[in-house]
Amino acid sequence: MADSIDVLAALKLIYTIYALAVISVIAYFGYRITQKGEVKPAKKGIFWAYVASLIVIGTGMHFLTYNVVPWVPMDLNRANIKAEKTFDITYRDHKIIPNEKPMKVPCGKYVVFDAHSDDLTYGFGIFRQNNTMVAQMQVVPGSRNDLMWIFHKNGTYSVRSTEYSGPKGAQMIIEDAIVVSGCKEDDKYAMKGGE
Known part of the structure; x- marks a missing residue:
């Protein structure tokens, strides 16, 4: 499975090229419209070929990357996947309250983060030590809010609210909330203190 950092880097490059086009x-x-005098119109064939190439590139990016984006295969096959472990997380009064801390996640196993809000709309975001995001979801009161994820690298991750819920929302951070172990490889961006 591709790492979200790698996918984001590739998409930045592709979208930059597309935007420049x-x-x-x-x-x-x-x-053309600022030229003085009579200006020959652009050839229709060239114009429509250019538009067609933009459409092919634009849709092609999505077709080529839909199965590379880490969460797509899980979402498409969610009904057939059994999670190894489920973590219950409660949001109340601008606090994130996990049922265990740290949440110990086995490498290569599907886990579910099942979040419930008792008052406001919050966000559940998993972040590496360098503050890059791994995954996130919205946590809406009275709705099903669960995120299935699988980790392929060791690391220690924080959990943060990723939705605006007032000024106190910026302080909704749990450092070292998720610890992944048992993998052959470390996530160099999620390793705490060079572990």
């Missing part, structure tokens, strides 16, 4: 169309038309 779209901007080039706008720049071309802007240049």
